[in-house]
Amino acid sequence: MSAPAEPTTRDRRRWAQYLVNERAEARVYRALASRREGEERDILLALADAEGRHEAHWLGLLGGEPKRLPSPDAGTRVLGWMARRFGSIFVLALAQNAEGRSPYDDEPFATPTMAADEKIHHEVVRGLAARGRRRLSGTFRAAVFGANDGLVSNLALVMGIGATGVAPQFVLFSGVAGLLAGALSMGAGEFVSVRSQRELLEATEPNNFADAALPDLDLDANELALVYRTRGIPSDEALERARRVVAAAHAADRSVPYARPIEVAGDEHDVVGAAWGAAISSFLFFASGAIIPVLPWIFGLSGLTAVVVALVLVGIALLSTGAAVGLLSGGSPLKRAVRQLLIGFGAAAITYLLGIAFGVSLG
Structure with missing residues (x-):
């Protein structure tokens, strides 16, 4: 130019x-x-x-x-x-x-x-x-998922209950019950998920079960090559690697138990994390989001005023988490924030309309 x-x-x-x-x-x-x-x-x-x-x-x-x-x-x-x-x-x-x-x-x-x-x-x-x-993806995913789940689910709950015209104390009780039930469910689900995943990975990890038998394998025709082939190594390379390992085992002092671990090919499994840590984090993330829709009733508001304040507070939180997702993903913070807001308010609108259909409109 x-x-x-x-x-x-x-x-x-x-x-x-x-x-x-x-x-x-x-x-x-x-x-x-x-x-x-x-x-x-x-x-x-x-x-x-x-x-x-x-x-x-x-x-x-x-x-x-x-x-x-x-x-x-x-x-x-x-x-x-x-x-x-x-x-x-x-x-x-x-x-x-x-x-x-x-x-x-x-x-x-x-x-x-x-x-x-x-x-x-x-x-x-x-x-x-x-x-x-x-480095952040696992923790961030859990934080955003847990907090948004708490925000949306408890907002929808208190909107639906509040729209029926019940007493403010009942709305508050429902919100707190929803917070505890959801947080406990999230924590228990994360604990079971992480523990199950760790057990699954442990079952697939190579072990030293056959290491002691290495010195007794035939140098030219041994099944150790099959072990390597099951781990994705081509047959020629697997056979060559098996021969090296068995030759080293034959050269070792036979009076000393051979304890050389079988070589492991491929990438290591990702670190799954601790089950209790994941459970507690999920509980806290969900609770931190779920408490926000209940705040107006905790501070004594009721009726339409409580609903509006809850919507404003949750809206700010949804916009913030959406913008954070946008920033970290390299996308538009505004688009992600609006998307979060529409999803959360859409769910709340549905339960609010259902509450009106089942009860008396707010007074």
Whole structure:
């Protein structure tokens, strides 16, 4: 893309904005790097250096440091504030979104290298964020699932009960009962799920049951190769590996029991986690969501006022969890937040209408 021969005042203002944004983004990466070690730290510092090269490009076009500079974009300022204080996976997710909105593809004064750099930066930040997402995925899934289940199910419960026109005390009792029943169900279900999964994996793990028999196997025709083939190793490689192991066993001192573990091929099983820890976490996550719809009745509200306050509180919580999912997944926080809100309020609307059909409307 060829640049115009004579830049305008508007062009120079745009360059100044690019300049301060590049500086702010470099500070974000340095702030993140200060909270990390090893390879991730080096990668983040390299990104900051790349932003510095872009900064130098705009400085050159401007003919040096301008006397007055604009403030960085609002999104970049928020990103910098979060990076200095949190340095979390949320910041990398926000940075990923920011790198994906680079204006350099359509900027006549940006070089093709700069536009290419921004695309690579997006992928690099996505990779860094992906590491954090993998570390966080199990806990985050349990937290979002448990909290949203508590929010939606208990909101639907108190809306349906409240719409029948029963006394506020009954609505409160129903909400608390729903909280305890749901949280206990979630905790018990997670305990059984994790314990069952661990038992299933333990049953499939290789063991040392046959290790003591290795020295007695025939070197040329032995069934150890079949063990390796069951683990996905090709037959020729399995036979060669079996021969090496049996040869080593024959060379060992026969007076000493041979205890060499059979080699295990393939990836290790993922860590499932502790059943009690998963159960307690699920209980607490569900309860933290389920308590919110009940708060108006706990504080003595009733009727339509309690319903409206409950909807507002739950709406804020649903928007927050939806936005968090959007940030961590690299998607649009607004879309995910609205989706969560519509799902939660849709379920509540259905039970509210059913409550009206079965009883007296709110008074």
